[in-house]
Amino acid sequence: MPPSQPKRKPEPPSNVRPLTKRVANGRVRPIAIRNLQGQVVQELGRLIVNGELEPGEGLPREELLAERMNVSRTALREGMKVLAAKGLIESRQKTGARVRDTIHWNHLDADVLAWRCASMPTEDFVEKLVEMREIIEPAAAAAAARRRSDEQLAQIEAAYHAMAAAKTLDQWAEADLAFHEGVLHATNNELMISLFSVVETALGTYFVLSAQTASDFRYSLPYHKKVLDALHRRQPEVAREAMNKMVADSRSNILRHAKKA
Amino acid sequence: MPPSQPKRKPEPPSNVRPLTKRVANGRVRPIAIRNLQGQVVQELGRLIVNGELEPGEGLPREELLAERMNVSRTALREGMKVLAAKGLIESRQKTGARVRDTIHWNHLDADVLAWRCASMPTEDFVEKLVEMREIIEPAAAAAAARRRSDEQLAQIEAAYHAMAAAKTLDQWAEADLAFHEGVLHATNNELMISLFSVVETALGTYFVLSAQTASDFRYSLPYHKKVLDALHRRQPEVAREAMNKMVADSRSNILRHAKKA
DNA sequence: CGTGTTCTATTTGTCATACATAACTACATT
DNA sequence: AATGTAGTTATGTATGACAAATAGAACACG
Structure with missing residues (x-):
């Protein structure tokens, strides 16, 4: 002790x-x-x-x-x-x-x-976090596309605009988090929402690990746009795929950085 | 108060x-x-x-x-x-x-x-539980097919045999739960394993709701066999699909019963 | 010698009481 | 009116005492 x-x-x-x-x-x-x-x-x-x-x-x-x-x-x-x-x-x-x-x-x-x-989390824990994201978020996006309310969509859209307008990494991180939280909320399934802690941690770890090199932190904006559009049009499978790509891309990025450390 | x-x-x-x-x-x-x-x-x-x-x-x-x-x-x-x-x-x-x-x-x-x-849970909560299962379990099965150890497979197989040998609903329920717990453990991702509480509750609710009519509680055994085989052969996508069908079938069953009540 | 039983020491569980501290209210002061 | 100040009240913390459970020792017994 x-x-x-x-x-x-x-x-x-x-x-x-x-x-x-x-x-x-x-x-x-x-x-x-x-x-x-x-x-x-x-x-x-x-x-x-x-x-x-x-x-x-x-x-x-x-x-x-x-x-x-x-x-x-x-x-x-x-x-x-x-x-x-x-x-x-x-x-x-x-x-x-x-x-x-x-x-x-x-x-x-x-x-x-x-x-x-x-x-600093171990590489193998980062891998587990990423795996969880890959499971949770595409499914959440699909569910959100089906059941989101207009108000919930508006909140996600606001987060998207905040991302687009972000000048610093901190601003970006905050808006990014709000975007993903919004998607989870839009599933209208509180069990899903409780998984936000996982997404939050995964994203946070991502920012910490990628902060070193990423001056181009905005590169994932188009991915978010695609998700947003799919949610707007209530297209579950499109939303799932868009989110899937976003997370997959995020995976390759973060693991590259994790290996360096 | x-x-x-x-x-x-x-x-x-x-x-x-x-x-x-x-x-x-x-x-x-x-x-x-x-x-x-x-x-x-x-x-x-x-x-x-x-x-x-x-x-x-x-x-x-x-x-x-x-x-x-x-x-x-x-x-x-x-x-x-x-x-x-x-x-x-x-x-x-x-x-x-x-x-x-x-x-x-x-x-x-x-x-x-x-x-x-x-x-007695509300129908809408049952729906949420089922949705979680549909997200968690197929993904878990796929991950387990990739990373399961021989010992973990043996444990799942043992649960399968216990299901096959079950004489009462209670025995069946216990073995069934062990099967699904085994799959989650075989993912070797502790975040995944922590979701067992959800699967447990969903299955428990299913048993309670279906206990009334189901004298044929063994009908899902073939589904379990397919999952087991896929895990044995380390075929992630096959395992995912098999589990997917199992849960989907379970969904239609449970919601039918939930409506009655 | 092995086995089951009782006893005891130790640690958590619970209680009661006293006081510290934060936050809200109302009053007073400038 | 704004600001400070004292009083009130419920939670937060400390302390000491005892209840209850139980691991392990000591013991009786086959």
């Missing part, structure tokens, strides 16, 4: 509060840590997902762990409940808490995904 | 503990409630997901709510943290806890899915 530098007690009066407001490079993930308990979740979560605490490994007793992290047992336990809800740990009386096998993790959870990408 | 009948204090000495061990009809979901806190999660979770507590609605203050549910504030809070992790609620100081808009729910969470199906 990490010693984890002192935080609470040695805090003299009330200087700059450790509001750990991470802005994140291209990705969304403002999640400012307001709670102590949230801090516990983040710290332990990262440790576990990054493999610094291996599955099967038992955590120290709550009392000790709380002391080391400089929080009360209350705050620690509340944090551990959250981690348990994400499938990362499991705790029983007498035995203590253990890191669960990766099979049981909620890999689709936004936090878990974010933790995995906190330190 | 529900008055929720007294549970803790009026318990005389230590009679039969309320170990609420639900066996569930065809579905898996043993989740015996061992913790008081788990009870809180289940009770509130069901209330929220079933819409008895509408989004935006504020929950009573922790002190009151804890009293009404006959648990301490500690236990209540730990339960609420879990619900917050599932995206169902959100709580801030002074304001109190509120039910979040459905957009933010983790619809893919196993518990959330189970709660939605606790009381």
Whole structure:
């Protein structure tokens, strides 16, 4: 377990509060840590997902762990409940808490995904993300073409225009994300919408990896146009194919970059 | 808020503990409630997901709510943290806890899915589940055909044989579930595997809905055989198509039954 | 010697209470 | 009117005590 530098007690009066407001490079993930308990979740979560605490490994007793992290047992336990809800740990009386096998993790959870990408994701994880996109997004585009409302289409169109008008990579990334979120929403299937965390992470990783070379970040605009048109005309198969090409192209790009790193 | 009948204090000495061990009809979901806190999660979770507590609605203050549910504030809070992790609620100081808009729910969470199906799911939700299966499973079958290990194939084959040998609907259901779980595992993509909760819920719903008439529950065995063969021969497109037909057939069946109810 | 049983130590689970902190309200001050 | 300031209220955190479960030791017994 990490010693984890002192935080609470040695805090003299009330200087700059450790509001750990991470802005994140291209990705969304403002999640400012307001709670102590949230801090516990983040710290332990990262440790576990990054493999610094291996599955099967038992955590120290709550009392000790709380002391080391400089929080009360209350705050620690509340944090551990959250981690348990994400499938990362499991705790029983007498035995203590253990890191669960990766099979049981909620890999689709936004936090878990974010933790995995906190330190440069492995090439093989990038590959898995891409595979998910290839499955999710064309299907979503097809469903959206069938069931989208006019308002939903308008939102997607707005995102498209924001992409077209983007001057910086950040602006582009934000609009791009909004486009893909819009498509998922337009499926009107909330199960599908919940997969946004995956798409978000995949896109975010893409931006991080390709940021180095891509001054021509706008190259995928025509792909988006084709999807938009298909959605407008309510042509499911056309939308599926257009999205398919977009993602396939994205795949070849990102894997090229991932290999370099 | 529900008055929720007294549970803790009026318990005389230590009679039969309320170990609420639900066996569930065809579905898996043993989740015996061992913790008081788990009870809180289940009770509130069901209330929220079933819409008895509408989004935006504020929950009573922790002190009151804890009293009404006959648990301490500690236990209540730990339960609420879990619900917050599932995206169902959100709580801030002074304001109190509120039910979040459905957009933010983790619809893919196993518990959330189970709660939605606790009381007979609506036809439109069944439709959404089926759509997810149609997207996930063929893609998974294709990926599995490419990357499955021999051991994984053996596991799927074992499930197939268990299906063939099944005498009761329960045995069949269990083996069927194992088959589909095996396919997801054989993709060797943990993001894919996490989607098992969806497949599980969809299949479970199918069994519940079709249990009434289906004395011929074995009719889908040939479909499974075709998938198995394709996996054996490592033929992605064949596997995809076979799985596709299986799910499509399942769709027509289940929606026929759903309409009846 | 092996096997089943009881006991005990340890750890999580729960409770109760007190106080800290944030956010909203209303009032006061300039 | 704008701004600051104090009070109110619910969540957030800390602490200490006890209940309950259970792994593992100690033990009795075949």
